Amino acid sequence: MGALSFVDVCSGAGGMALGLEQAGFEPRLLLDEDEVAVQTLKSNRPRWNILQTDLLNFDPAEHPESYDVDLLAAGLPRVKSSATARRVDSGLEEQLLKATVYLVHAIKPRAVLIENVPELTHADSHGAFREFARTELDHLGYTFSKFVMNAVDFGVPQNRRHGILVAVRQRWAEAFRPPVSPSGGPVTVGTALGSSMAARGWADAVRWAAQADQPAPTLVGGSKNRGGADLGPRGAKRKWATMGVNAHTVGDKVPGPEFVWDPELGRDNMVKLTVEQAALLQGFPSTWQICGRKTARYRQVGHATPPPVGKALGRAVSEALISDSPVSAAG
Template sequence: MSGLTFVDVCAGAGGLALGLERAGFEPTLLLDEDEDACRTLRRNRPHWNVLRTDLLDLDPSEHPEIYDVDLLSAGLPRVRSSATAARAGSSGEEELLRATVYLAHAVRPRALIVENVPTLVDADVFHDFHEFARAELEHLGYDFSWFLLNAADFGVPQDRKQGLLVAIKKQWFKAFRPPAPTVGEHVSVGTALAPSMRSRGWKDADRWAAQATCVAPTLVGGSKNRGGADLGPTGSKRKWEKLGVNAHTVGDETPGADFVWDPELGRAGLVKITVDQAALLQGFPESWEITGKKTARYRQIGHSSPPPVGEAIGRAVARALRS
């Protein structure tokens, strides 16, 4: 597939954009308000047109490259977990959701993708946004679908459910089908991280990997108002502990040859996941460089849409647009 174009807002570390690129789309503009995220995008794709700005401040008339594109995509920040989404109220996240629909009103792409927390699909807290989006999108000539995907079904070693809104102009929407899983068996944490765990000669790497036989809990990037990086809320930390991982912090490097892995010792005997390993668990390729300090890098990863999911959605949309 080639020749399809897109604009990506709240692009973050580029997970959704990378997936769409793999699906045959070429970006005309990517924007994000975070300096580290913009630096990450430029580092990995110097030819991409990256704009540092807040979506709420974007004036479409100043950027003609956003018009006449096939797709508008938005992988909006997942600051709030599914458990706390019920307290969203009049939140910044909903402002971004509405701003994305308003931008579609200005840009008039043939298709729109909005990705966020799974509760986006059917939680009462998003009822007003659903009604707003329905009225706007129907007025603009789109049909649309709300659905859930789990990144684990697309080869990502993580239990990461995603809520999606896909809207396509009526003449193409009838050919759209949500993407089907691309793997028959989920990739475990041990399988995904064993090579990196061995990289510094850690003698217990294979023993650790052999017991880490399930996918990871959902990585949560956290708010900029929080402290240092960790692997999520209390429930997630307990799941990580069962995998032999200390989730209360993010490691600076993989274990060395002398590290003794012994869960009986408590946190001191558990292995730590590094930022680079978190990127692998999010489905980024090893070649994708996340820039910034440790906490900023981890936050970019936790907020990203996994590239394999972005690719699957992009291919499903591309098939419809080419029908």
């Protein structure tokens, strides 16, 4: 059997697609409406078939390569959650969720994977969508499941919880199991960023890394309608301060030999993380290039699905689809 195929919608910076590639999948089509995100995808994988379009306007009949794939993956814009309680609800996120389910009718994948906030799997506010998805997918011959996974359990140096909705065609559904965390403790911020902090000769990089002895709080990309880049809400900023990091902004470069690190003197004497370092905290390889200006680059990183999460999910789906014990002959 050759490599499994996938279509990825709302691809962003490519975290989900990269993870699926690492799990042995090959993309048939990726799509995203954001011009800069498309530039990021093309700069890293010029041979991928990448389309700039809004999912709501996507017509699979114009792209027959999207039909009959093994997996439809969607790391969709985040629906409203407890962390975004003050956000004005546009309804767009829910429209994209439904559009993904409707896309299943057309392209008929063997499995469907939707990644979003944990609340999507259990909150009453999203119960109507879950029932809609379950009913539609059951009608099409899929078995629906949901679970939450934390990126930190899969080698990502960040506490980042993901709500996962999975639908697998009944022939292979019984073989699907949610990813299991590998053994070993969490990767800390200091371990992940120590060498990059020392890249310009900053002598205190080792001392800083020793203090940054825990995983990062969840990175937040922010919306296109708000200001510049920072590392998250107030609680996250306080957590970063305990690691000697000024989380109120994103830096242009790592500290040089002249930088005096003394968190007791305030923000100006704390380190600032760069976009490249934020990408490392999301589990991207250092070779992955993020295009655009600083705020747009950070937004792509903050919104991304960590590639190790995509890889773990891809492996779980792959193991089910290549299983030798189908439940029934219908597929």
